[in-house]
Amino acid sequence: IHFDHRLALKAIENGVDKVRINPGNIGKRDKVEAVVKACKDRGIPIRIGVNAGSLEKHLLDKYGYPTPEAMVESALFHIGILEELDFHDIIVSLKASDVPMAIAAYTQAAAKFRYPLHLGITEAGTLYSGTIKSAAGLGALLARGIGSTVRISLSADPVEEVKVARELLKTFGLIANAPTLVSCPTCGRLDIDLFSVANEVEAYIQDLKVPIKVSVLGCAVNGPGEAREADIGIAGARGEGMLFRYGEMIRKVPENELVAELKKEIDYIVEEFERTGEISGRKHA
16 A cells, blocks of 8 residues: 555455555554554554655665665664554565665565565566566575565566466475476477477466476487486477486377377376375485
């Protein structure tokens, strides 16, 4: 909520799960107190959402411009207000569009207080550039064990934000119910239309809630060895390819049937996992 605390009160009345207030523009203390009381009465947490682009005037006067230190000071001040009101169901975010600034702010915050941190790079950009900025900034923090929740902010369909967030968390092993696609870069040995095949397979598995690892490789020279941990995979060859599991060939398949056969194997593994909770033959966690 920005500027008008009454909007927060309305949201609370209508059963919102969490309220975010911006310390830089929510208004005087009495307005914050009204929001806190309403949240306390209904058991709703509050996120103190500090933003480098809307810091309080006295902090800009003190520091001259937005800095990580100013952001953390803003968060601490408002944490203090909530604690004085005996409210402790607090989440904190310190967002900036400048990646190094955001990393520094979150790192300093993690050293100063133990409230959960909601990570985000604000105004990150388009699907392409915003994904890179978010992965760089949030990845640096996640690698240090900093952060409890994340939001990817993109100038794109919100569905893409969720996809990027899940992929990022999966990369750091922070979610287990998601598929992984391994595909190789192109080289002189490439024998299939790797780009279209990899994209088709990625689209096929992206909505699965199963920790299956699928490999799509362009040739049979190094393919199986490079993806020996894949639950199922294919490696291309002229006129035919091969299906393999954990680096060992299952069978050869005509090239024009390769993707279809891979999908059948994926379906079988998914069905098995949903039935037993395990993927048989897996040699790794």
